[in-house]
Amino acid sequence: MPFFEYDGLKVFYRIEGSGKPLLLLHGNTVSSEMFSQDITFFSKNRLVIAIDSPGFGKSDRLSSLRDDFWYYNSQVALFLCQALKLSQIDIIGTSGGSTVALNLTMQKPDLVDHIIADSSPGNCLIQNEVSAIKAGREHSKKTPMADYWKNIHGADWERVIDLDTAMLERVAENNLPLLNGDLSKISGPVLFTGSLRDEAISHIEEKVSKLALQIKKSLVLLFPNGYHPFLISRNKEFRQIAMKFLNDDLF
Template identity: 40%
Template sequence: MPFYKFENGKVFYEIFGEGEPLLLIHGNSVSSRMFHPIIKLYADNYKVILFDFPGHGKSSRLEKFETDFWYYNSKVSNALLEELNLKNVNVIGTSGGALVGINLALEHPDKVKFLVADSFEGESSLETFVKTIREDRERDKKIEEAQFFWKDMHGTDWEKVVDMDTNVNIEFAKTGNSFFHKSISELDVPTLLTGSLEDEYCNHLDKIFEGLKDKNTALKIHIFEKGNHPAMFSNHEEFFKIASEFIAKKM
């Protein structure tokens, strides 16, 4: 299995298909395996690059996650592109992966050609989400379907990974900081924001995205009327079409 070194550990990655490179960035509490059910759709058209955040999936485990989790994993993403000697890569990040993708584009604009940021909460933590995350996760961990899903993502130590993710969401929210180290107004990479009005974690993504567009008028927005979190999966065929058109400069 392919790995690359990052700090004191190894990060797992894999590549599917051929063509223009496309980096897919997974979200919180999961791994790159989340993309496997839809990977053929993308690999038939792109050289798709997947990786697991440190402490997730097949990557080396950590004692705890960095509080500045989404900025930290943008550095992990950049290290992978350095390892593969790639620049001007198309990037799709979903949920927490969208935050990682935006950080990557803000810090290393030469690495990102087009960015699609899907189903994320804006510039800072949502109080409504963080307030109930521990209770929600404890409930979900008792559901057999959720157990199977997380075990498929991470293996037998899935519960520790999920608990560490719960903790980092709470710890980061306490800082009151933005997910990004630079203003969204500095985002020069062509960027499409996507989400669903029915997102169960945030039912007003349209208003959040419009607020971001007020700060950076170059941002493009597409909101799906239907579909749960994340829109990349609940609207996977239409999402692929829209994202591909954006990458092909047809939007």
């Protein structure tokens, strides 16, 4: 299994296929395992790279998650892209991974071609949202979701989830931004996708629109069906849209 070292940590990544690079960035509480079927699908004509963020999946654990979590993980992903000598990469990020994707692109706009930001939480978290997320996670610990978390993270899965929740609480309490940089610096096209019924992100249309208006070339597609994240809940539809966008058939 491939690993790379960043900031003294062993970070796991998957790489499969050949062609133009496509970086997949997972959301909070999960790992690159969420993309198993997507890796198989996209690697038919792309070089697909997916990372387990530090503290998650097969990557080394952390004692706590940084409050600039999404910027930090953009630096982790950027380090790997540079180590692999990649250029003109496309990125699909879902949920928190969409925030990582935007942070990465703001730092290195010349590295990135297309971005798909799925089920984006926008640029802020409010305490009511995080309280709902926390309650949902506590409920999920008593459902088959617990088995999924255990499968991807291992025996310490509950601590992994709790550290992430604690980080979200600090970010909301201190009103910290999720994005670090100037969105207008993004030169490539950005597609925002999501569900209007997203149970994890309140007023998703307002949050996503605020981001899209700051980007030179952006498109927002929000659907009346699905749940969080749209990429998983409406996977077939998402893939069709993604392929068209990545092949410049939407703009």
